Amino acid sequence: MLKTISFLILIFSFAMNLNAQDLSKHQWEDRLVLIIAEEENETFQQQLTELQKHQQGLKERKLVIYQILPEKYTTGFEEENWKTSSELFQKYKAEKSGFRIILIGLDGGEKLDQTEVLSVEKLFNTIDSMPMRQAEMRKNR
Template structure:
């Protein structure tokens, strides 16, 4: 009986881990912008609209956008390919606000964190001042 229970716990934990989104796969390849909200509220939509205007600049800076709401998440700016998971929301939600934008650098570290709409200008200035981005810009000249 105990072996059966342990086996089912193991299988359940393994299955949950497969469903979990592991952001570390982006480390040293992509910068991430996490847009986190309880639901697709006004700020959430405004943030998406702000970023959609600058898709080429996002690409140049190796930015991957994660849309994260309470029970699911999606990558990119399109309203498709949602995956059911609460883990990213639970990990990154802001306790005192219903909205959060988080920039994660190539090294996996948090570089910018705010609970109001992030302007593309502020996002790009923050990234462009980073040493790795400076090196990328020199290399691409």
């Protein structure tokens, strides 16, 4: 009986890891910016353009960009290497908007969530006010 329960727990844990396979690998390594849209629209493109202008600042803050559309996603700004999956879109899509952007911290928690274009200034100020980022900045002086 104990072996059966242990086996079921192992299978359940494995299944949970599959659901979180794409984002959990970043925990304690990277901060994430998830850009979720119903389609590649003007707001989606404005957000990408806003972030692309500040790639050094993104790198300094250990930010990984996820572009998430209904049937596919990719990381970074490249238009290649899209992966087919609707899992991330289903999990993070906006309820009442065709656009959503989420900041996920090193600990895996959501730190910022909005349905309009996020300015780099607000993004960086939010991150720079976090205790872990403050420690990173002190360490790098």
